[in-house]
Amino acid sequence: GAGVSQSPSNKVTEKGKDVELRCDPISGHTALYWYRQSLGQGLEFLIYFQGNSAPDKSGLPSDRFSAERTGGSVSTLTIQRTQQEDSAVYLCASRGGMNTEAFFGQGTRLTVV
Amino acid sequence: KQEVTQIPAALSVPEGENLVLNCSFTDSAIYNLQWFRQDPGKGLTSLLLIQSSQREQTSGRLNASLDKSSGRSTLYIAASQPGDSATYLCAVRDSNYQLIWGAGTKLIIKP
Numbered sequence: 001g002a003g004v005s006q007s008p009s010n011k012v013t014e015k016g017k018d019v020e021l022r023c024d025p026i027s028g029h030t031a032l033y034w035y036r037q038s039l040g041q042g043l044e045f046l047i048y049f050q051g052n053s054a055p056d057k058s059g060l061p062s063d064r065f066s067a068e069r070t071g072g073s074v075s076t077l078t079i080q081r082t083q084q085e086d087s088a089v090y091l092c093a094s095r096g097g098m099n100t101e102a103f104f105g106q107g108t109r110l111t112v113v
Numbered sequence: 114k115q116e117v118t119q120i121p122a123a124l125s126v127p128e129g130e131n132l133v134l135n136c137s138f139t140d141s142a143i144y145n146l147q148w149f150r151q152d153p154g155k156g157l158t159s160l161l162l163i164q165s166s167q168r169e170q171t172s173g174r175l176n177a178s179l180d181k182s183s184g185r186s187t188l189y190i191a192a193s194q195p196g197d198s199a200t201y202l203c204a205v206r207d208s209n210y211q212l213i214w215g216a217g218t219k220l221i222i223k224p
Contacts, residue, residue, distance in 0.1 A: 031210065033212065042214055042216045042217065043202075043214050045211065045212075048210060050210060056210075056211075091156055093212075098144070098210075099144055099206075100162070101147060101159050102159065102204075102212060103159055104157040104158070107155070109154075
């Protein structure tokens with residue numbers, strides 16, 4: 001596609017429910033990042049995928065968070081048993097070669113009520 | 114550990130003025146530095162990417178410079194317009210692959 005696409009753009013869920021957030025990176029981009037941005041805060045790294053290498057999961061805040069990237073393309077971020085503190089904008093970015101720009105999607109705004 | 118700082122945290126200038134946003138980093142071993150803008154409630158838009166071997170990059174009214182030895186980058190915006198109002202973020206890509214982020218400068222251009 002022309003850019004990084006994230007869906008849904010907005011998600012309201014009840015506390016305790018599971019949610020799945022989707023990221024479609026730019027075609028051919030091998031690197032994919034997930035970030036979280038709470039209101040008025042900076043970007044918090046969550047997870048990084050690079051090709052077929054094992055992902056860097058060091059930023060995942062708890063074991064309720066997981067992500068996968070199927071076929072080196074689409075990625076899903078899953079949050080189980082959502083809590084109110086999970087409310088944030090979840091941003092996905094992709095990058096092509098080692099020294100190329102990172103491009104971001106428009107984010108998914110998650111609200112846990 | 115790489116740390117990225119952006120000063121000032123907020124800036125308000127009248128329309129038409131030229132302005133400079135600053136980004137500093139503690140470890141000069143970087144692959145590249147990228148400037149982004151973020152509009153309220155939106156994702157990030159890439160503005161300019163400077164490789165570690167480059168000194169500057171230009172796009173329209175924007176010019177970004179990089180002085181790796183001193184750990185500094187500046188984003189120069191010429192003839193500012195109200196549409197330039199946004200939060201500007203710089204990110205350094207370190208020797209692994211991580212993007213290390215500054216906290217951003219919130220820019221307001223007053224008509």
